[in-house]
Amino acid sequence: MAPRLSELEHIKARSRQLRGSIAEGLADPVTGSISEADTKLLKFHGSYQQDDRDLREERRRQKLEPLYAFMLRARLPGGVVTPAQWLVFDRLAADYASSGLRITTRQTFQWHGILKGNLKPTIAAIHHAMASTIAACGDVLRNVVATPLPEQSGLHAQAYAWAAKLSAELAPQTTAYHELWLDGEKLVGEPEPEPLYGKTYLPRKFKIGLAIPPLNDIDVFAQDLGLIAIESDGRLAGFDLAIGGGMGATHGDPTTYPRLAEVIGFVAPEHLREAAEQVIAIQRDWGDRGERKHARLKYTLDHRGTEVFKAELEKRLGFALQPARGFRFDHNGDRYGWTEGEDGRWHLTLHIESGRLLDRGPQRLQSGMRELARVHTGDFRLTCNQNVIIANVQAADRTRIDAIVAAHGMDGYRRQSAVRRHAIACVALPTCGLAMAESERYLPTVLEKLEARLEHHGLLDAPILLRLSGCPNGCSRPYLGEIALVGRAIGRYDLRLGADFSGQRMNVTYRENVDEQAILDALDPLFAAYAAGREPGEGFGDFLWRTGVLAAPAPRPERRIAAEVLA
Amino acid sequence: MNALVAPEPLSIVLSAEKSALLARLAEGLAAEELYWVAAWSAARAGQAQPGVRRAEATPASAPDAPRLTILYGSQTGNAKRVAEQFASRSEAAGLPVRLARADGYPQRDLAKETHLLVVISTQGDGEPPDDARGFVEFLAGKRAPRLTGLRYAVLGLGDSSYPQFCAVGRQLDERLAELGAARFAPLGEADVDVEAVAKPWSAQALEKAREALASTAPAAARSATVHALPSRGAHSREQPFAAAVLANQRIVSRDSERAVHHIELSLEGSGLRYAPGDALGVWPVNPPALVAQWLQALHLDGAHEVVHEGRSLPLAQWLSRERELTRLTRAFVAAQAAASGHADLMRVLRKENAAPFAELLDSHQPIDLLRRYRAAWRAEELVAALRPLTPRLYSIASSPRAVGEDEVHLTVAKVEYEAFGAPHWGAASAFLAAQAEDARVPVFIEANDRFRLPADDARDVIMIGPGTGVAPFRAFVQDRRETGARGRNWLFFGNRHFTRDFLYQVEWQGALKSGALHRLDLAFSRDTARKVYVQDHVREQGRELYAWLQGGAHLYVCGDANHMAKDVHAALVDIAVAHGGHSPDDARAWLADLLTQGRYARDVY
Ligand code: SRM
Ligand SMILES: Cc1cc2nc3c(=O)[nH]c(=O)nc-3n(C[C@H](O)[C@H](O)[C@H](O)COP(=O)(O)OP(=O)(O)OC[C@H]3O[C@@H](n4cnc5c(N)ncnc54)[C@H](O)[C@@H]3O)c2cc1C
Ligand SMILES: Cc1cc2nc3c(=O)[nH]c(=O)nc-3n(C[C@H](O)[C@H](O)[C@H](O)COP(=O)(O)O)c2cc1C
């Protein structure tokens, strides 16, 4: 059956390796936007065209076009940032962005509200700071995430090296990026070849994450390809591979669903790059290019069968995967405050609400981090829980660091309720074009109300994992929250309950499409019961299952995807 | 030279054989026949405005018939109005008159005139109105005839807050004397409250004219002038129409520094008609808050009945509807100086302090003086000392062809600013910006025959309109779209910020897509480190712009008179030098020529 290709496949094919008519679009002075097709290509360069949704209707009446601006995302493997880089990123935020710096759930930075004319200088500056935005978005391998783990510096060094290596070696080769943003010379004739990606790149985004047990802060099972570091006596022995994770779904479409990655075996470090590249290559060849909704690896596996996929992988590798070594995860949150590393240096993890680094009243997060970057001699690590770690601090410098942190109102982690400390919210309104409900902007409100109930039941310091997403795409990995709100419409959410706190069990829908009052009313009695009946150290999600509040999840909806959309 | 006799080398306008035909046709035609042809052509061009008909169709009657010729030069319609009123009164008084706009008047007739009355305003920095440039140049030049047989009177219109007060009126008055003509009435100098001077001066001048003219008025001459008078609609400046507000929409973003409103008004039932290029006159009501501030500052009671020139109204009424409260004039500074006896004010009025005085007028409104230099005003004196409220003009931003004859659109920049720790407003712009839908606004049409789309729709048009100067060009582009005009349209627009102040952005984008607009050059001055303005783009595009003009394009400039219009003019001179190989003087002459031809028209304020 001849594949019916989605429109985007044609756009990619025609794009001359991601060039399209982006240059012309940037030069057009009459509009702050670029053409629809070019917006798709621009993603591969690390940027999304957006508009301020708060102002859409108002500006329409003012006979003005929507307030178009661009979100720019950096590619920072492992989330490691030097102080020098931080200062550059911070200046760009001040000069060109509308809402400070935003730490994402894939441990990198986003800038929002960059006007068309400012894209080029911003990207160029990022490049000159030895970072990049290429392939931060688009149908390619995205930013490779890795557990920051500062304490075990030896192990982290190896893990981080791998994240960086994969990120670099599996990145697109096109020179369009240099041509457009860095004054590289114009392409004449045939575009350079893309050995891994070809003319049409991947059917969909592809994500790799590397976790170092027992920490699962990166949610390794939400990745297309999860790498679980296996350590034997302080050395990195290799990786257990987990494939086919993904969160995104579409309301009311049972052929789409969140899915956790399955472990298929173990590879030694020397085979990792090959193995990763071949997994991507098979997905490139097998993924659904007709229906983007079904193009992620998770659907390819459910359609073809994981065993078949594994067989193909071993065939292409020319060797069999070793049996998985096994691992134990006990946590997928961050550990706040100071910790001492094996080498005697210190690391401070700060909680950044929704990862938004912005000065708001007494919380002067952007200024505070700038101050820290000026004095810090170690490095910074962004986490997949939207937080920041000030890593490798000499014992002598701790007091100075603490002083700056306190002076800028960034020491909330000391006092905050446990639920607040672990909460994650995606960006959503006003910038996200797909948002159905508020998320980042709603988090403070809903936290206050939840805290009130929790306090009432004496649960303020019970670590309960709360995750908010403005739509079912799941950018905050909400399906792995003990409590999750998934946006349906302004003011309405699905209330989901019952994930564990280690990223290994997904939650289930408890109330569908309800408003705040209904959410609070549904939770209150559960909090009461939890306060009364929890066993020592028992998490809220686990409790709900044990006590039968949640029945065994209905078997996952029909996995097979309707035949006509198959490539 | 006269725009309608020989606008330019005909070849530029017409194909060779057409111009030959026209020349043959014109051969041996008498003046009135030629004017009739001109009027007929104008009518054909679908733009026969009263003014045009009047001017072109004015018959030159037999030289010997004693007759009063009334010429006017007017930019914003005041001189025109005064001249028209004078003409109708003279007619009523049985005088044979001929009324003509300066550029519609055949200069060779001048030598034959016996009685001439000129009403002319001063523009720019002491310059003539565009429609009188040719006439003023002609009189000033060597080719001006001796006028020993001529008796004349000049009424100059001006604004005493300008250094060159009534400069052009004065200049004409003196020059006519130089040429041997004799005044039958002394030069009149009307300030912004035109009527205050114009009424008595006209009455007196009419008397003198009557004496001067043998009151025998040949029937022929009189009947000939009947058509010359404007066909007065039911509504006029004096009898404005109460137009319902259909829409009042801010069209700059919430973070824009200056509010600009798009206002749609209904003319339904008014009988008023307009064409693109016309302006709408608006009679404002002063901001209620400002009236309150006046009463408070002066400790006066708004309910107090004040009798002035036989009319009795409560003081608050006088202040809100009858008097200028926002525009400072020399007269009021003087009055306030006298009333307060304050030395500073006295001093600034002295001749040698012209600069500080100009600075004062520029930066202060009357209320600022009232607050600073306390004076005890009696209500009656105050009303007498203040100028009557005058209407404001707004370029019409719509074409009747596009929005219907019963609708008119405006683009109004709201004057609102802080000064001396207090909010200040502009009377009309604040009034308009505050109107809710269905409110009614007193309006009239101010025709502007000098600012018309080319009769030949195959001509290209170049429109330079930053800020609210873009208003008439919205009308132009709408009109050219509706008539399917064949020529190309090129707009230069500028403002402060792209995301905030791009007036009618989505409409221009639509026009570019649909082909109704062919080129759009944008200059947003505050978006870049180096400020760019429309004139910079005009220079950048010089080669092409000059080519368009050589191809017969019409050029229009609208908006700020103080800087923009001057800078654009300078840029145009540079272009003619750079791309036309003109010397600077020739370039200036070339532009002056385009101006008199009406191929370079300005609507600046
Ligand atoms: C910034 C971020 C959320 C945050 O609050 O940090 C984010 C923000 C957006 N995501 Fe996401 N996603 C982010 C992590 C995720 C994750 C979590 C993860 O990867 O660990 C997921 C779930 C995992 C997965 O991929 O399944 C995720 C699944 C999606 C999806 C659904 C993809 C799917 O195949 O189902 C979309 C929609 C799409 O791609 O069509 C999406 C699309 C978007 C867009 C770009 C909306 C769009 O396509 O126009 C959002 C931009 C909002 C804004 O204004 O910034 N985002 N997105 C995260 C940036 C990560 C990064 O640095 O690269
Ligand atoms: C032919 C023509 C066409 C026009 N078309 C338009 C148009 O399309 N759109 C448009 O908006 N206007 C247009 N105007 C200008 C308009 O007629 C008014 O002059 C303008 O709206 C201001 O009038 P106002 O009654 O609001 O302010 P006024 O009450 O007349 O003046 C307010 C006073 O405040 C002073 N002032 C204003 N701003 C400041 C400041 N920042 N600092 C200190 N003093 C200040 C002024 O000097 C003035 O003395 C046009 C004018 C003409 C002659
Ligand atoms: C842009 C501009 C410049 C002006 N310059 C002068 C000037 O230099 N001297 C003067 O006496 N009046 C000046 N005036 C005032 C006008 O002459 C006055 O408003 C007059 O009533 C206009 O008459 P009109 O409508 O017939 O043109 C100027 C007015 C405008 C709008």
Ligand code: SF4
């Ligand atoms: S989850 Fe939905 S709303 Fe939130 S950022 Fe992702 S796409 Fe936008």
